[in-house]
Amino acid sequence: MANLDLNDFSTNMTEGERQYSDKKLRIGVIGMGGIAGSHLDSYKKQPDVEIVAACDLIEGKSEKSLEKHGITGVKCFTDYKQMIDTVAMDAVSVCTYNRTHAECTIYALEHGLHVLLEKPMTVTLEEAVAIRKAEKKSGKIVSVGFQPRFDANMQMIKKIVQSGELGKIFYVQTGGGRRHGIPVSWSETFIEDDKAGLGALGDIGCYSIDMVMNALGNPKPLRVTGVATDYFGKTPEAYAEVGKPECAEKFSVDDFASAYIRLEGDIVLDFRISWYMHLDTTGDTIIMGTKGSLRIPSTECWNGTFNKPMTIYRDVAGRPVQTEIPLIHSPETPTLFDKKIRSFLDAIIEGKAAPVPTDQIIYNQAILDGISRSSKSGHEVEIEIPEI
Numbered sequence: 001m002a003n004l005d006l007n008d009f010s011t012n013m014t015e016g017e018r019q020y021s022d023k024k025l026r027i028g029v030i031g032m033g034g035i036a037g038s039h040l041d042s043y044k045k046q047p048d049v050e051i052v053a054a055c056d057l058i059e060g061k062s063e064k065s066l067e068k069h070g071i072t073g074v075k076c077f078t079d080y081k082q083m084i085d086t087v088a089m090d091a092v093s094v095c096t097y098n099r100t101h102a103e104c105t106i107y108a109l110e111h112g113l114h115v116l117l118e119k120p121m122t123v124t125l126e127e128a129v130a131i132r133k134a135e136k137k138s139g140k141i142v143s144v145g146f147q148p149r150f151d152a153n154m155q156m157i158k159k160i161v162q163s164g165e166l167g168k169i170f171y172v173q174t175g176g177g178r179r180h181g182i183p184v185s186w187s188e189t190f191i192e193d194d195k196a197g198l199g200a201l202g203d204i205g206c207y208s209i210d211m212v213m214n215a216l217g218n219p220k221p222l223r224v225t226g227v228a229t230d231y232f233g234k235t236p237e238a239y240a241e242v243g244k245p246e247c248a249e250k251f252s253v254d255d256f257a258s259a260y261i262r263l264e265g266d267i268v269l270d271f272r273i274s275w276y277m278h279l280d281t282t283g284d285t286i287i288m289g290t291k292g293s294l295r296i297p298s299t300e301c302w303n304g305t306f307n308k309p310m311t312i313y314r315d316v317a318g319r320p321v322q323t324e325i326p327l328i329h330s331p332e333t334p335t336l337f338d339k340k341i342r343s344f345l346d347a348i349i350e351g352k353a354a355p356v357p358t359d360q361i362i363y364n365q366a367i368l369d370g371i372s373r374s375s376k377s378g379h380e381v382e383i384e385i386p387e388i
């Protein structure tokens, strides 16, 4: 099997082998809400990192979060441009809501900073293209925050597909969902179009798409027909368990999406994702090939985990057989989040490509963008990704 890029080039190193930077890397964080806390926790564990600046539109939010995480000596701002203009840094984590991912990332790149950008890459394909252009011009890296890529079981999916064991892949079904799971408990920015831009599609749909696109080697998406709906989010009942019925008034994104996507190499991707449904699961992920097929049990793949083993189905001497792939149990630390942070830092130190690069994730964004466009237009749409 060819040497696979499994996003783990340095995370498998032992402590003795690891190269830390001689000089501390100076890091800033833009957007100090829920996920920024996970960035802070992981950066804190790295001996060659100093968190030097933080920024949030909401006055006092950065200070409060830093105090909660026991981090001192950080300059705080409410304007990311001012932060970037005045503090010397090597890199920033962009942890803002989706609508501001592009502007913050592009400004950071234009000012010589590497960027660890939270998923989804952006809201529109146009914004993702603008980031790719700025990244290329800057010579800096942008790594997109898909931490499940660092999970050993997730990597096994790619190893199986790339081994050729399944033959030519022609059909993939993926997606997932939560029975009652519109995310409003810690922040309501996920349900507002002017902040999130995409609902279930951008929150969890992008993970399912990345799981299979990464395994397939990122074939180019060509055409898509998709539907995105909002039957549940606009009803107060959808928030009964969290006691926030007023969220129904704010809800302006999708809570369900499904799509049929044609990929390069005669592969079709059948996809569905849901934040709220009267159903236990939207089904397993299946990857069908001419020599065998892989079943990945319905998984909350956004956590980077699945609890039941995968199964390969194929024929041996004309008889159908099934092979269970035992689950790989990884130590609790480093966490997937730690690996995402460390691999980004290692790429900076070693002058390597981004561990989760934008030239791959732009296809993910093109699919999300295509589904939104198709849903609005009511018919199949072409996906055109400009050369960058």
Ligand SMILES: NC(=O)c1ccc[n+]([C@@H]2O[C@H](COP(=O)([O-])OP(=O)(O)OC[C@H]3O[C@@H](n4cnc5c(N)ncnc54)[C@H](O)[C@@H]3O)[C@@H](O)[C@H]2O)c1
Residues within 6 Å of the ligand: 030, 031, 032, 033, 034, 035, 036, 055, 056, 057, 058, 061, 078, 079, 080, 095, 096, 097, 098, 100, 104, 118, 119, 120, 145, 146, 147, 186, 187, 188, 189, 190, 202, 203
């Ligand atoms: N990788 C993961 O596991 C994971 C998990 C949750 C969220 N996310 C992603 O992280 C991002 C943020 O999610 P969250 O849960 O932290 O949301 P959040 O609403 O809790 O926090 C976002 C923060 O960004 C701030 N912000 C927005 N635009 C800004 C700007 N221009 N300058 C400064 N601050 C700005 C907001 O004021 C808010 O405090 C989203 O894109 C989301 O998809 C990733």
